[in-house]
Amino acid sequence: MRQINSNQAGFTLIELVVVIVILGILAATALPKFIDLRSDAASAATQGVAGGISSAFATNYAGYLANSTKGIRISEAAQSCDAAAGSVLQGGVPTGYTVSNGTVNCGTAGNTLSCTVSGPQSTTATATLVCTG
Numbered sequence: 001m002r003q004i005n006s007n008q009a010g011f012t013l014i015e016l017v018v019v020i021v022i023l024g025i026l027a028a029t030a031l032p033k034f035i036d037l038r039s040d041a042a043s044a045a046t047q048g049v050a051g052g053i054s055s056a057f058a059t060n061y062a063g064y065l066a067n068s069t070k071g072i073r074i075s076e077a078a079q080s081c082d083a084a085a086g087s088v089l090q091g092g093v094p095t096g097y098t099v100s101n102g103t104v105n106c107g108t109a110g111n112t113l114s115c116t117v118s119g120p121q122s123t124t125a126t127a128t129l130v131c132t133g
Contacts, residue, residue, distance in 0.1 A: 039121055046119030049097050053117060053127040056088040061110070061130040074132045075106055081115035084129055096120055099127065109133025
């Protein structure tokens with residue numbers, strides 16, 4: 001004859017329901033953080049483009065000082081921030097971003113001016129234009 005073992009191991013229904021409720025509460029508190037990541041990413045991308053433009057202006061200034069044939073002249077001649085940024089960036093300003101702040105009047109070499117970079121989701125950041133003189 002065979003004996004039937006009536007001892008079974010496992011979780012009760014109450015224990016499973018409690019775990020599911022706890023996981024639901026944790027998910028509900030974490031969800032708003034994940035929803036806001038898109039706007040944070042758009043802001044960070046715009047700041048990255050502004051940083052790249054500022055870096056390009058600084059590199060252009062250094063190259064122009066070392067050898068005037070190695071850099072783009074950004075002088076007192078009136079031009080827009082967008083045109084100046086497009087001239088120092090290889091490939092121009094990335095698609096979906098605009099650079100503005102009116103007309104650039106540099107004056108002497110080394111002067112800095114602020115340009116506004118606008119990106120997706122109405123994000124903005126500031127890029128620094130360095131005049132070559």
